[in-house]
Amino acid sequence: MRGMRARGGARDFAAAAADTASVGLSLFPLGISFGVLVVHAGLTWWWATVFTAVIYAGSLEFLLLGLVASVTPLGQIAVTALLVNLRHVFYALSFPLSRVRPLGRVYATFALTDEAYAMTAGEHARSWSGARILWMQALCQGYWVGGATLGALAGSLIPITLHGLDFALTALFVVLTIDAWRTQRDLPAPLLAAASFALAALLTPGQVLPAAMALFTVSLLIRYALRHRAGSPAPDEHRHPVPAVPAVPAVAAAGGEG
Amino acid sequence: MPTPLYLATAVAVSAAVTWGLRALPFAVLTPLRSSAVLRYLARQMPTGIMLILALYTLREVRPTAWADVVPTALALAAAIGLHLRTRNAVISVLGATALHVAMSTLWPA
Structure with a gap:
């Protein structure tokens, strides 16, 4: 029994290692560039490890580096963290937390990054076990913390500047957009997203990310309401089974939530 | 300092x-999972959210500076082209990033 469980665990780990190979190859170099920037900001190298291991929210960490360098008041840092990471609120809609055993949910929610959400959002992830999801998240954080630590150490030893490394984050989100598009080929949604972003950039230049996300959500809700008022069910409503929402009863998921 | x-x-x-933003919504949203409108959002949101995040990472690009625009546009084209062709995220991300680093180094702002 124990041997079987151990083999199952090894299988989950091996599967998660394969799942995260591509994400890791973008997280790792991005982590290196973050580590280099930590040293450039005048902090000791191990702060790169602390930032990435304790906060574990990439875009906020990059932003925070500039804020702490100018000793920004903590209240303002809290508001910034809230606005930049507000999008994570929506990830609870479809992340399969109910498959993770209760104790593991502490880490599963802590490590629920954009990448972790994107990896579990697709059709292929519906068969993933809780252990495989946790290993996936732990490996993603490992690549990120490892890259940042290595970058900070290298940055403090060798005084070189590598320009343009931060494009890895852009490339990663471009790739994730294309992958998400392949799961759900519906043109109005990305068009609404682009329009929301443009509007947010014009109206609220200081808080583009949360404003764009809020506008996008509202525009989707309006679109949903218009479709249902017209009386015709959405054309894609029944054709695709809902890949993102697990089939387990909601009660089972609610049980372990503190 | x-x-x-x-x-x-x-x-x-x-x-x-x-962590609060990531964990608390599960307690609040779980009973709402059976809602049709939330299922609609969960299905429609990923592409748009990823697109918004991609656009957000480009906010430092100055639209009037050639040294910013040219490497970014070419690296974006490389990322999209590589991914449409290979469907391999490793190749797409590493290829586009390597191109961007090379161009930014050769063509400093």
């Missing part, structure tokens, strides 16, 4: 807010 105590508190505040 920030003191270690200030840095540690800033990290703790950021971590607490982030």
